[in-house]
Structure formats: structure tokens, C-alpha cells
Amino acid sequence: MPAKAERALRGRLLSFLDDPATAGAAASHSYVEDGLLVIAEGRIARLGEAKDLLGALPEGLPVDHYPGDLILPGFIDPHIHYPQTQVIASYGTQLLDWLERYAFVEEQKFADPDHAARVAAFFLDELLRNGTTTAAVYCTVHAASVEAFFAESARRNTRMLAGKVLMDRGAPAGLLDRAQSGYDESKALIARWQGRGRQHYAVTPRFAVTSSPAQLEAAGALLREQPEVYLQTHLAENRREIETVKALFPEAKSYTDVYDRFGLLGPRALFGHCLHLKAAERRRLSESGSVAVFCPTSNLFIGSGLFDLKAARDPRFPLRCGLATDVGGGTSYSLLRTLGEAYKVQQLRGRNLAPFEAFYLATLGNARALGLEAEIGSLGPGREADLVVLDAGATPAMAHRRETIAGDLAEELFLLMTLGDDRAVRATYVAGQRLHERA
Ligand code: GUN
Ligand code: ZN
DSSP states (O other): OOOOEEEEEEEEEEEESSOHHHHOHHHHEEEEEEEEEEEETTEEEEEEEHHHHGGGSOTTOOEEEEEEEEEEEOEEEEEEEGGGTTTSSOOSOOHHHHIIIIIHHHHGGGGSHHHHHHHHHHHHHHHHHTTEEEEEEEOOSOHHHHHHHHHHHHHHTOEEEEEOEEOOSSSOGGGOOOHHHHHHHHHHHHHHHTTSTTEEEEEEEOOGGGOOHHHHHHHHHHHHHOTTSEEEEEESOOHHHHHHHHHHOTTSSSHHHHHHHTTOOSTTEEEEEOOSOOHHHHHHHHHHTOEEEEOHHHHHHTTOOOOOHHHHTOTTSOOEEEEOOOTTTSSOSOHHHHHHHHHHHHHHTTOOOOHHHHHHIIIIIHHHHTTOTTTSSSOOTTSBOOEEEEOTTOSHHHHHHHTTTTTOHHHHHHHHHHHOSGGGEEEEEETTEEEEEOO
């Protein structure tokens, strides 16, 4: 028997089928001007033209009608730090000083599980207010911070990746674990949370600066023992960071090689930033199927550099790419704002980021980066009903600019990514439940 319909959404349905950079804009997406999407058991049961489907809806089925709004798959943020919600907007430093002066200070507060629970709840609600329904999240070194995060995510039934930060050197004593304790705590958290409902575990050595060889070895062991878990870390973000890694690992051929030596590369490995890579590093990341995550607002705010999307698409060694906020180095929870800043970064590199490419990245592109495209990132029968409803006339300036667009979808998307933010998010659905509705 087919699953019983719970509700339907009516509006302008937009979903990606493939990467516009390779498939071309026209073949990359599907768009239904007056569409209907029927939800059953938290998934999309069917979708199509409203005029074809409305007549066959079960009597009394609630239909959330969003005339004029775009309905897309929920945004995906593949790199963000939940303990940095009170670090965002910290003045005047670049990476290593920023960590010391701001991030490490706030993260020590997560020794208190009550603080962790309060911040995790704020963070997840803030993601939903911004239309983000899945994220890859750094917690802190405290196992309780991970417990608090997954508990809040499970409560909302959001699909999330998260992990305990591993750091056994180069940080205040209150933020250090040891290779063995980090391994043991990660293993226990994996046993509790990996695959429980919609939760995924990510082994999280912060970066090579704060992990000893023994700790990176332990991270590699966790990945070998638990092939379904992810790895997330930072790579080649800042020049001083790279010099520090070179001094700490003199035997390694490069920063990427440090991680490679410990077996940390692979299709489930997410490397934040990847700004200053040599050709050999790109080749190894490409060969191993690793993911490079572009974090434009963070890269601009911390003054780290300009991500090279063209190099990432070099057909000789193409990199799988994600696009993320990196709050609190990043300055916005909004993937719309993040797309707008990604566009500007590519402008500074003498290139463009076309609107279809940008929205592909925030949805199906990021789902592919996480290997979750069978579950999330597009609108199709069987996909989980994680959805965002977008209003391109959300502010006076947006409504005014929209007057000149005359129904051009690419221009509307570009307006959303240039002027839009949380105010453009009319509603957010998680597994078919509306968890955010704009006041
Ligand atoms: N490198 C190591 N830790 C961090 C962090 O918290 N934020 C950023 N942007 N880079 C890092
Ligand atoms: Zn980060």
C-alpha cells in the first residue's frame, strides 16, 4: 500500500538534475511554474503540475500554498562550527591569532553541558531560519558538546553530520585531549550516534597544527574501523598555518601529504578551505575523491585568500567541491549570502559564478559532496522532504529590483543570492514538517 499523504506544498518547484558547469544551464534543472509536491512519511511521494495533481489529492489534505515563491530542496552547509555562534563578528585578526584570541576562548565554555545544549538549540534553529536543513558541524573537544548537538538535531529530526574535535597540542589545556582519549571518546560517540535516525558521525581532527602524529594516526584508525563515518578537517587556509604545519611535519611533502600519510583522504573526507594548494596536492585530493569546501565569507573575513574554482575544475584533476558558511570565521548563516560572496570571490579571480551553478552548489552539489544525493539535495519521489521556500521580494529593495526581471528565473536567483538572506526564507520544512515560518 502506498504511504499515506500527510500534506502538500504548492508553488514554483525548482530542483537540480546535474551540475550546470558541465551539463549546461538548461539541462541542469527542472522547474514547474505552478507545481505541487505531495509529502508522505516525511518523504516526497510525488510532484508535478498542480493542475494535474490537485484533483487526485485525498479529501481534506492540507495544502500549504506559496503563490509566487520558489520551493527548493533545503540548503546544505558542509562546513560550520556550532560552538562559534558567539565568535562570529570578532574583530581584527587572521587565522592563528583569531583562533587563540576568540575561538579557543569561546570553545572552552563547552565544558559545561548546559551551555552546549543552549547553544546547540540556538544554532539549529538559526540554520532552519536560514533554510539550511543539513550541515557538517564541528563540535568542541568535549564529548558532551557532541552529545548535546546530536540530541538537539535528533529532536528536530534534521539530517546532520557532526563530530568531537580532536586536539592534543597547540591549544589551551582546557581544550586538549590525548591521542588515546580522543580515539576512545570518538569511538563511543560513533557507537551512540552514527546512523541513529538521520545523524552521521564525522571524525574531526581540527587541523594538523593541533594534532600530534599519534592523534592523526588514531583518526585514520577510526576511519578504517568505521567505513561509514566521515572525516572533516581544515587544509591550506592561511600562509602562516601552512608554515607551521611544515615545521611540525618536516618529513611530509606538503600539507595535504600530512593527512594522506595517516590515511585521511578519501570520498568521505571534507577539507575546509583548500586555498593555497600545489598541483601535486590537487592531484592527490582529486585521485582520492576527497572534497574541497569553499567558504567565501570566512576566507574574506579572516583574510585567508580567494578559492580557485577554475583550478578545482581542471579536467586533469577535478576536485569534488562543496560550498559552506564556516560560521564563526564565516560571517553569515545564510547560504544565500554565502553564494553572493562566492560570486564576488570569483569576480576577484576574473571569473563568474552563474546563478544556476550557485544554487546547484547549495543544494544537489553539496548533497553530492556529502554522498547523500540519494536522500537529500533535490526534489524527486522518494527524496526526504527537506525544503526551503524562498521569497525574492522579501525586502523593499528586493521587491523593487524584481520589478525589472519579468519572469527570468536566472535573474531571480541572482537577485536572491545578491540581496537575499534569512528574510527571503518564507518557510523551512524538515522531513515534511514545517519547522520555520517567517513571521
Ligand atoms: N582552522 C582550524 N580551526 C579553525 C576554525 O575554527 N575556523 C577556521 N576558519 N579555520 C580553522
Ligand atoms: Zn572551519
